[in-house]
Structure formats: structure tokens, C-alpha cells
Amino acid sequence: MTIYLGADHRGFQLKEKLKKNLEGKNYEVIDLGNDHYDEQDDYPDFAIKVAEKVLENLENNRGILICGSGAGMTIVANKFKDIRAALACSAEMAKMFKDNDDVNILVLASDFIKFEQALKIVEIWLKTPFSQDLSKKEVYEHRLNKIKQIESQWK
Numbered sequence: 001m002t003i004y005l006g007a008d009h010r011g012f013q014l015k016e017k018l019k020k021n022l023e024g025k026n027y028e029v030i031d032l033g034n035d036h037y038d039e040q041d042d043y044p045d046f047a048i049k050v051a052e053k054v055l056e057n058l059e060n061n062r063g064i065l066i067c068g069s070g071a072g073m074t075i076v077a078n079k080f081k082d083i084r085a086a087l088a089c090s091a092e093m094a095k096m097f098k099d100n101d102d103v104n105i106l107v108l109a110s111d112f113i114k115f116e117q118a119l120k121i122v123e124i125w126l127k128t129p130f131s132q133d134l135s136k137k138e139v140y141e142h143r144l145n146k147i148k149q150i151e152s153q154w155k
């Protein structure tokens with residue numbers, strides 16, 4: 001699995017800490033920016049880069065986006081067909097939306113979570129597979145197919 005990271009100036013410090021941690025756990029991590037703190041940067045630029053890389057290999061690529069509120073990154077990433085980005089405020093949320101919705105881009109709000117909390121969210125999200133409960137998996141896949149239908153009609 002390759003993990004692509006992207007963050008604007010408000011998420012920059014958290015991204016740098018998460019990157020070191022993930023690399024220390026032998027994940028393949030590719031930082032798509034920003035590569036330095038720049039108060040004038042814009043979150044859409046990084047969301048676009050990460051979404052494009054995740055789309056190159058939906059089976060093996062994942063993305064983590066970080067901005068102040070998480071809203072902007074989530075909005076931009078979800079403009080891309082086949083991207084399912086979600087903002088997590090807790091490890092429980094990350095586990096649920098990976099299990100239920102097979103989210104391929106995790107979004108974090110650096111203004112509202114501390115590093116330790118972000119680390120738990122990321123770890124749970126990376127370790128949780130798409131639904132293993134066969135009684136529910138069919139329902140979840142049905143819903144994801146509805147999303148694909150919407151994308152094909154409107155994008």
C-alpha cells in the first residue's frame with residue numbers, strides 16, 4: 001500500500017509528524033506537499049494531487065489530507081469520480097467509514113485534533129478492511145454502486 005499525504009499550511013505540522021510516524025512503521029509514504037510551511041498556499045492544490053494519485057491504483061493507493069477544518073479537503077477530494085473521502089474526528093469514525101464505505105482518502109482537521117488522536121485515527125483507518133461481515137457487505141456494496149451511478153450521471 002502506498003499512502004499519499006497532502007496538507008496546506010494549517011495542516012503542515014501535523015502532516016510532518018504523521019509522515020515520520022508512518023515511515024517509521026515501514027509504510028510507503030509519498031508526501032505531495034506542501035514541502036514547506038507557506039501561509040499563502042491553498043488546500044485545493046494538495047487535495048487534487050492526492051486524489052489523482054489514489055485514482056492511479058484504487059486497490060493499493062490511499063490518501064491522507066490535512067487542513068484546518070477538514071471541510072475544504074473533503075469537498076475537493078470528493079469531486080473526483082471513485083474517490084470516497086471522509087473527515088474523521090475519532091478512531092471509531094475512521095473504523096466505521098472504512099468498514100461501511102471503503103473510504104480511500106482520510107481527511108483530518110488539524111485545528112481540532114492533537115497528534116496522538118490523529119495517530120490513532122490513521123492507524124485504525126489503515127488497519128480496517130472493507131466490510132468482512134458477509135451479512136452486511138452486500139448492503140454496503142449496493143450503496144457504493146448507487147454512488148457510482150450518481151457519479152456517472154453527474155460528473
